[in-house]
Amino acid sequence: MDIPATALAIRRGDRLALARGLTQVENDTPAGRELLSLLFAEGGQAHLIGVTGAPGTGKSSLVNALAAFYRRTRQVKVGVVAVDPTSPFTGGALLGDRVRMRDLATDPGVFVRSMAARGALGGLAHTTAAVVQLMDAAGYEVILIETVGAGQSEVDIVRLAHTTLVIEAPGLGDDIQAIKAGILEIADILVVNKADQPGVENTERALMSMLEMEHHGFEGDPTHWIPPVLRSIASRNEGIEALAEAIQRHQIFLKNSGEWQRREAARLKGELHVLVQELLVQAWQEALPENAYQQTLEALLSRQTSPHQAAQDLLRYTHR
Amino acid sequence: MAERKIRVIIAKPGLDGHDRGAKVVAQALRDAGMEVIYTGLRQTPEMIAQAALQEDVDAVGMSILSGAHLALVPRVIDLLRANGQKDVAVFVGGIIPEADVPELHKMGVFAVYGPGTNTQTVVAEVQKAAAARLAE
Numbered sequence: 053m054d055i056p057a058t059a060l061a062i063r064r065g066d067r068l069a070l071a072r073g074l075t076q077v078e079n080d081t082p083a084g085r086e087l088l089s090l091l092f093a094e095g096g097q098a099h100l101i102g103v104t105g106a107p108g109t110g111k112s113s114l115v116n117a118l119a120a121f122y123r124r125t126r127q128v129k130v131g132v133v134a135v136d137p138t139s140p141f142t143g144g145a146l147l148g149d150r151v152r153m154r155d156l157a158t159d160p161g162v163f164v165r166s167m168a169a170r171g172a173l174g175g176l177a178h179t180t181a182a183v184v185q186l187m188d189a190a191g192y193e194v195i196l197i198e199t200v201g202a203g204q205s206e207v208d209i210v211r212l213a214h215t216t217l218v219i220e221a222p223g224l225g226d227d228i229q230a231i232k233a234g235i236l237e238i239a240d241i242l243v244v245n246k247a248d249q250p251g252v253e254n255t256e257r258a259l260m261s262m263l264e265m266e267h268h269g270f271e272g273d274p275t276h277w278i279p280p281v282l283r284s285i286a287s288r289n290e291g292i293e294a295l296a297e298a299i300q301r302h303q304i305f306l307k308n309s310g311e312w313q314r315r316e317a318a319r320l321k322g323e324l325h326v327l328v329q330e331l332l333v334q335a336w337q338e339a340l341p342e343n344a345y346q347q348t349l350e351a352l353l354s355r356q357t358s359p360h361q362a363a364q365d366l367l368r369y370t371h372r
Numbered sequence: 373m374a375e376r377k378i379r380v381i382i383a384k385p386g387l388d389g390h391d392r393g394a395k396v397v398a399q400a401l402r403d404a405g406m407e408v409i410y411t412g413l414r415q416t417p418e419m420i421a422q423a424a425l426q427e428d429v430d431a432v433g434m435s436i437l438s439g440a441h442l443a444l445v446p447r448v449i450d451l452l453r454a455n456g457q458k459d460v461a462v463f464v465g466g467i468i469p470e471a472d473v474p475e476l477h478k479m480g481v482f483a484v485y486g487p488g489t490n491t492q493t494v495v496a497e498v499q500k501a502a503a504a505r506l507a508e
């Protein structure tokens with residue numbers, strides 16, 4: 053792959069170049085890293101919207117409806133990254149989110165990429181953030197990121213997205229206890245999808261009363277965001293305009309409150325931190341004389357040295 | 373650096389509404405460790421080619437029961453080529469008359485699978501075709 057040429061082509065809007073670049077980035081290859089470096093200055097423009105929630109609540113259907121709405125009403129390019137689980141036994145994955153994204157299938161202003169989680173547990177793959185970065189650099193102004201519908205700890209999406217939508221559906225258990233702990237911490241907007249089905253009011257009421265407890269005393273404070281609770285019927289395109297409005301209000305809130313910059317800074321700092329660690333370990337491994345590790349390990353196993361002492365011994369080799 | 377997974381699209385072009393066969397093949401490929409993008413029923417050739425492009429797949433499999441294979445398959449292959457994806461391996465499954473098989477091969481289809489095909493055969497051949505692409 054001619055990396056500078058690919059970077060230029062991506063900036064020009066060449067979809068094949070982007071698709072191939074995304075593969076490199078997804079696989080965390082040297083070419084992928086170089087591509088991201090070359091395009092880094094172009095990024096940081098897109099509004100990153102996370103879409104999370106239990107399996108089958110309608111995440112993909114909502115992504116489809118929202119993206120189609122943005123395409124109809126604004127002149128923006130929309131990127132979609134949809135993550136599905138990898139089978140822990142075979143390493144394979146069935147990526148089925150496109151089934152619900154028919155309206156986007158042939159729109160030249162939309163780019164949909166499916167990703168397998170590849171063993172990562174936080175609802176995204178390890179390289180999802182990098183994939184999103186490349187789409188951002190390619191000029192996609194809104195990027196919707198659908199997480200694995202695992203219903204576990206979706207903290208990864210909060211770290212990546214500016215605005216996180218948590219999708220609920222009626223009938224999953226309508227009392228407060230049944231609504232997963234932790235969703236209030238991650239939701240910027242709560243959506244009760246499948247509002248055509250019985251039990252919407254109950255789900256809505258439960259969410260509202262949880263929110264009231266959580267945000268009591270902050271009503272009317274312009275520096276404090278209280279997540280709205282919205283209804284939608286994604287399969288019939290209902291409630292989508294109000295959702296888009298809420299997303300826009302949240303974006304304005306982030307920008308006005310300085311939170312946008314803070315999140316950006318926290319994300320880049322986190323990325324730098326991880327990279328420094330990786331590079332240090334790599335440099336250390338390269339500087340390590342053959343057998344040094346094995347010898348230290350043996351000393352440790354025979355209890356001639358403690359783990360702490362062993363680590364100190366091995367770290368000496370970084371001083372070249 | 374992660375290993376490069378084989379990525380395959382399983383698509384269901386045309387108007388017939390049966391996707392059992394397509395799903396069985398998709399699952400077999402997944403169980404063999406591939407990442408399989410499933411796009412659902414009634415896909416137009418344009419939709420299939422766009423999905424193949426955006427997903428940067430190594431192979432495209434189409435399940436066709438409607439008898440429209442001689443119209444649909446060349447259209448998809450033309451679009452793949454027009455998009456710069458000449459090297460993507462294309463295979464077809466479904467109800468395909470014996471007499472049409474050579475014609476499909478001539479169009480660039482690497483394999484045609486009838487209803488009774490062992491999924492392990494499909495897995496092995498897709499692996500081989502994708503490996504040839506990845507080696508380039």
Ligand SMILES: Nc1nc2c(ncn2[C@@H]2O[C@H](COP(=O)(O)OP(=O)(O)OP(=O)(O)O)[C@@H](O)[C@H]2O)c(=O)[nH]1
Pocket residue numbers: 106107108109110111112113114149152200201245246247248249284285286287288
């Ligand atoms: N009745 C009703 N069905 C809906 C609605 N939105 C989505 N569905 C259906 O719910 C099912 C699941 O929708 P998806 O969009 O695939 O849900 P998802 O959350 O992306 O699912 P996973 O990715 O598998 O976790 C599909 O059959 C949709 O057609 C809705 O508003 N009302």
Ligand SMILES: [Mg+2]
Pocket residue numbers: 111112113148149198
């Ligand atoms: Mg989905």
